[in-house]
Structure formats: C-alpha cells, structure tokens
Amino acid sequence: MRTARLRNVRPVLWAGWAALATGAVLCVLGWYGISGERYAERQLPYLASCTVPGAALIIAAAVLLTHGRNALAATRVEELYGLLVAAGPEDAASADGPAAAPVAVSGDLLMVPGGTLWHRADCPLVAGKPEALPVDSRVLAGGDLAPCPICEPTASDDPADESPGASPDVSPGASSDGPSSGAATG
Template identity: 50%
Template sequence: MPTSRLLCWGGLAAASAGAVLSVIGWYGVSGERFAERQIPYLASCTVPGAALLVAGAVLLAAAGRLMGPWDGEEAGVPEAPVSSPEVPPFEPPSSEGPVVCVPGGTLAHRPDCPLVAGKPEVEPVGDRVLGPCPVCEPQV
C-alpha cells in the first residue's frame, strides 16, 4: 500500500502543479498582443503544465491499478443495507377463453389482458387473422 499512496499523492501534486502552470501560461499569453512575446509563456508555463497534467493522470491511473477495486471496507465506511421492495416477475395474463379484440384492432388479446379488460366494445376474434398482443401473448 505505501507505493500506491506515494503514486496517488505524487499524481495529485503533479496534476495540481500542471493546472497552476497552465493557468499562469494562459494568463501570460492572453496579456501579450504579438506572437513573439507569447512564445516564452508557452515554452515556460503552458507546455510544462500540460506535461505535468499528463504525468499526474498517469500516476493516478497507476495508483488506482495498484489499489484494486475499492469495496468501502478499507476506509471504515459501513455498508448500507439495501432494502428494495420485492417486485414479482412479469407474467402475462393466463385466462383461458376465447381470444378477443377491439373493433378495427390489429392485435388479438386474452379476455383478461389489461389492454382490453373492462372495455365494452371487446368482441371475439372469430375468423379474422390478427397478430398476438405483446402483453398477454395469446395463442392465435
């Protein structure tokens, strides 16, 4: 663990220094009108700042790789109990009876399908060829 801690802090320090240098370089470049006078800020602040940002990111990635997955136990964080209501798996209606449809509809339904249950205009399919409802999945 000491190596990963060293990499982590080194990565944070490098990234922070890179961010500060990049801001200083940007501020210096923005105050100069001519490109010839902007080059020293680019060479002394912006380019090294970008390099330090990249180096910091690499060090942090290496530290994360050495630490492995974080499970919350190391830091003393108690695991919160997960309480989720039990949701029953979806089961299509299973009534046996004549397959029905609504007038002008293109799908055949079971009589207790939630899409047609309680509708007064429901009628038996008869000889019509209709597709099965994706909710109740009748045998057509």
C-alpha cells in the first residue's frame, strides 16, 4: 500500500522542484533583460515573457511541494496506523487480564497535600511518596477529594471508619513521620 501511494507522491515532489527551478531561471532572465533597458516600454516584453511566468511557476512549485509533503506525511501516518491495527489483536488478549482488575488493592487510603484525588496506599501515583497523608473520613464526607481513576478506591476501604482513633487529624503542613507513613512507602 505504501509503495502505491509513494508512486503518486514522488512525481508531485519532482514536478514541484522542477517548477521552482524553472521559475527561478525565468525570473533571473527577466530581471537581466529589464535591467539592460532604459525605457519602460522596452522592459515590458521581458516582464511579460519571463518575470510573470517565472513568478507563477514559483507559486505553483510552492503549492506542489506543500501538497507532496502533506501526502508523504499522510502515507507515513497510514502506515503507522496499519502497524498499530495489525499489532492490536495479539496484544489486546494479553492486556485484558490485568486491565480488568484495579491496579491497587490495599485498604489504606492516602492523599497528597494540595491534591484532588484520594488513593489506595499501593497506588502507583502515591506509592513511595513521603508527603502522602492518611485520608480523614471528614475529608471524604466533605467531597473535597475525588477517587483515583487508577486504583479505584472506595470509602468502605478506609480502616479509619472502623476504628475511631486510628487516623489522627493531620493538617497538610504537618510532618508525616507517624506510624501511618510506612504504608505509603511499602
């Protein structure tokens, strides 16, 4: 498929370069002829026979070269799309298994100060971040944070709901050296 399209593109590019060269030569000849004449009525034939057609050929060359390069780029995009489509069904069968389950399964819920999402502790977006804080149930109830679309946490995952003093009230500027910070790194 690519070779058929390229057979149509290459002549357009060559025609564009040929028109550009011919137009440049005609413009130079017209300029040379005009520069040797003192009176305008003697310059007019050079202008009509060389310079105007040369300028028209340069404009045509610009159009042909632009069209040829766009067609060449479209051919490459179609080839890449064909490669992606051909590789899709084989890879999709192996990717469906892990994609169906959530990425993280931990029950501890964390948030990053200044963030807009709450995550499970083993979510790749917060795993290993020392600034991650445990989520307070009041923050969840207030609706200030949204659940992470990657790890898909639920409010019932929070162990702080089960035992009322398990998660101390921590402000965003406070240190995260407490016992719950180990969940974010491990």
